[in-house]
Amino acid sequence: MESMYVCAVPVATIWTSPESVRELDEEGTANPLSMNRWIAAMTVDERFALCKEKRIQSQLLYGEPVIVESVKNGWASILAVWQKTDKDVRGYPGWVPLAQLKESQPLDNAEGVVRIDVPKCQLWHPDGSPASLVVPFNTTLPMIKKEGNWISAATPDGERLVREQDVCTASSIHHFKKQSASAAAERAIEFLDLPYFWGGMSSYGYDCSGLTYNMFKACGFFIPRDAGEQAAEGESIRLDDPAAWKRGDLLFFADEQSGNVDHVGFYYGEGQMIHATASKKGAIELCTLSETSYGNRLCAVRRYSEEAGSL
Missing domain, CATH: 2.30.30.40 (SH3 Domains)
Structure with missing residues (x-):
């Protein structure tokens, strides 16, 4: 059941x-x-x-x-x-x-939701003492109330406090302010050098599509979890016209043998890409696309707008 x-x-x-x-x-x-x-x-x-x-x-x-x-x-x-x-x-x-x-427990007193907007966030007990938990970027919890510079949230461990400066709030997970795809690419810059982690969806380590998913989530969008499915949505942008690409467009790369999409990164402008890579560095990096092995495998460019991303 x-x-x-x-x-x-x-x-x-x-x-x-x-x-x-x-x-x-x-x-x-x-x-x-x-x-x-x-x-x-x-x-x-x-x-x-x-x-x-x-x-x-x-x-x-x-x-x-x-x-x-x-x-x-x-x-x-x-x-x-x-x-x-x-x-x-x-x-x-x-x-x-x-x-x-x-x-999951029913909650009658929620006034909205709170989303962590810093790489890591300390939680506090209601009496102001630090809790044992530090939670990652994009953690989203029901909001109970706001008092001064503190916000009270309902957690799996009971009521906890977070600093207002560390979070964003909204009436529901569907109503966080939508920001541009360019803003999503800018958020990725905050995580440069973070280790690559396969399946990673947290600020302890992202994989390639985990990075794009989470940066868009931080900007109010829910896009598909995996790269192949991310490549099937959004607006198609011409591959052969890099001048038409914009910061925040998603660049997709195909496996040379199967032809299936196996990698994704953000276009950052000026021929640059920011992505979570398992090769060489094994971390989130900003690179010049033409100087990488990915350049020859580019198979799609997609642009997500405010019409994209819903649960």
């Missing part, structure tokens, strides 16, 4: 199956969780194996809702309802440790 849960840790990884987890991934499946310790404990090859061996699908942020379809041996088969995908119209599918989820 399906039921609604929320993510109860700062970042919960959505695994392909419970068997996808390796011994070295224990930190990433625990509660409490330390993304920093998990990532630091992996070599570059071990981190990239998450991709090559198709172990990870995506990630959830603290408080993000999911449908739980079933539970087996401490693992929940879930659908991430905020992550648009062709894999299931209800949300992105996969497996999450049940220990990293909590059953």
Whole structure:
């Protein structure tokens, strides 16, 4: 029987199956969780194996809702309802440790929603003492009230405070102020040098489409989770006319053997791209497209406008 849960840790990884987890991934499946310790404990090859061996699908942020379809041996088969995908119209599918989820509770006193607008955000208890949780960029929670420079939010662990300067607020997740695609590309600049992380959807590490998804989310848009599906939406822009490209357009690249879209980045203007790359640097970088191996694989340019992106 399906039921609604929320993510109860700062970042919960959505695994392909419970068997996808390796011994070295224990930190990433625990509660409490330390993304920093998990990532630091992996070599570059071990981190990239998450991709090559198709172990990870995506990630959830603290408080993000999911449908739980079933539970087996401490693992929940879930659908991430905020992550648009062709894999299931209800949300992105996969497996999450049940220990990293909590059953969703009805909330009668919410006045809207609050979204974290800084790379990392400290939470405080209502008495003003610091809570043990630091939550990542784009974490979105129900807002209870605003008092002075503090905003009270409903979290999986009860009422917590955040500083007004660290967040954006709206009447619902559908009503955050929409900003331009150019603004989305500018937000990506804030995360330069952040490690690449396959399936990454948090400010502890993004993958290529996780970066574009989250920067658009920060600008009021919900676009598809994966690069191939992002390439199927938006306005098509001519490949052979770079002068027509604008900052914030999405550049898509195809695998040379299959022809399928396997990478995406933001066009930044002046022939430059900002993207989360698994090659060489293994981080978010700003580069000149013509000086990279990606240039020859460019297969589509898409422009998202205010008509794009809804749940």
